[in-house]
Amino acid sequence: MVIALVCQAGYRSIPSLCYRLHSTYVRRMRYLFQLKEDDEACRQAYHAGTFFLFYNNLPFLQQEGKMFLAPKINGAEIKKILEQFRQSEEKIEDSLLIGCSYECTPYFALDLGSLERAAIESELNGSFVDLWKAFFQLREEDASLISTAQALLHWHDNHQYCGKTGQPTRKNLAGSKRVCQGSGLICYPQMSPVVITLVSDGSQCLLVRQASFPQGMYSALAGFCDVGESLEETVRREVAEEVGLEVESLWYSASQHWAFPNSSLMIACHALVNPQKNKISIDRQEIEAAKWFSHEEVVMALGRKPQSSIEKDDGSSFWVPPKQAIAHQLIQEWVKKHAAVPA
Numbered sequence: 001m002v003i004a005l006v007c008q009a010g011y012r013s014i015p016s017l018c019y020r021l022h023s024t025y026v027r028r029m030r031y032l033f034q035l036k037e038d039d040e041a042c043r044q045a046y047h048a049g050t051f052f053l054f055y056n057n058l059p060f061l062q063q064e065g066k067m068f069l070a071p072k073i074n075g076a077e078i079k080k081i082l083e084q085f086r087q088s089e090e091k092i093e094d095s096l097l098i099g100c101s102y103e104c105t106p107y108f109a110l111d112l113g114s115l116e117r118a119a120i121e122s123e124l125n126g127s128f129v130d131l132w133k134a135f136f137q138l139r140e141e142d143a144s145l146i147s148t149a150q151a152l153l154h155w156h157d158n159h160q161y162c163g164k165t166g167q168p169t170r171k172n173l174a175g176s177k178r179v180c181q182g183s184g185l186i187c188y189p190q191m192s193p194v195v196i197t198l199v200s201d202g203s204q205c206l207l208v209r210q211a212s213f214p215q216g217m218y219s220a221l222a223g224f225c226d227v228g229e230s231l232e233e234t235v236r237r238e239v240a241e242e243v244g245l246e247v248e249s250l251w252y253s254a255s256q257h258w259a260f261p262n263s264s265l266m267i268a269c270h271a272l273v274n275p276q277k278n279k280i281s282i283d284r285q286e287i288e289a290a291k292w293f294s295h296e297e298v299v300m301a302l303g304r305k306p307q308s309s310i311e312k313d314d315g316s317s318f319w320v321p322p323k324q325a326i327a328h329q330l331i332q333e334w335v336k337k338h339a340a341v342p343a
């Protein structure tokens with residue numbers, strides 16, 4: 001009873017009082033859910049919010065040595081910035097909710113694409129950077145927030161009109177959905193499921209190259225899930241399509257959101273093929289090269305830095321994606337599991 005009274009009385013003005021009664025994680029999730037469902041609560045949250053700035057989907061970053069930092073701008077500062085660039089206060093309502101801190105400080109992304117880029121950059125002492133170029137130099141926490149924000153901004157940008165009636169759509173304040181002004185149809189931000197599979201024959205692992213990969217890089221097989229498929233079916237089909245092998249068993253490892261080039265949910269799996277039937281036949285439309293590598297070769301590849309200037313790209317001095325990519329984790333797991341197998 002007491003709890004209920006505290007919550008009702010203090011709901012809007014001091015949400016932390018209410019949410020302190022739950023575990024940190026539950027509190028944060030409930031708070032975010034409230035902001036997604038209730039426009040007025042979201043509007044109130046701007047004051048205590050932290051903002052990440054974007055310019056036509058490019059994140060605002062500051063360089064610190066070899067690393068990039070995503071500056072956190074508070075509600076008062078964002079107001080000042082908007083005033084300074086002669087924007088109305090309502091511009092803040094273009095913001096998208098992208099998460100919150102452990103203390104329930106809401107995080108928002110705001111795209112200032114309608115303003116003058118160079119003026120903002122010089123005023124705030126940083127620059128709007130291509131996320132793909134900066135991604136591997138961002139701290140893990142920033143990388144995840146910024147790529148969520150970019151994916152969400154991109155989705156809203158591409159869903160300004162209803163796919164059924166062609167009428168304009170409008171986002172709710174948090175940006176967790178868009179509603180068609182004509183038909184009332186609601187659409188929610190989406191990710192495309194992609195399976196990423198590390199194939200093993202028990203002693204070697206199969207790595208492939210797509211033509212679009214940086215020179216010298218080999219990775220696990222990847223492919224989009226087709227409509228109607230289970231995860232298992234996608235793994236089996238992709239391995240059959242791309243390298244002509246039949247999967248005997250497979251197991252799930254982990255998943256990751258990947259913002260490039262569009263929002264994907266990368267679902268990482270290990271797959272085992274029969275070592276007697278491990279002869280590869282490549283689908284050249286999908287991949288450029290596929291090779292079996294020994295434990296020793298893979299360990300060496302994990303230790304190599306990305307090399308853009310490999311003279312002979314024959315797979316002898318290949319490297320694998322860096323630790324931020326889930327393919328790296330899959331390869332690490334395989335190496336650990338096969339540590340006892342002689343090369």
Ligand SMILES: [Zn+2]
Binds near residue numbers: 182183185
């Ligand atoms: Zn519509």
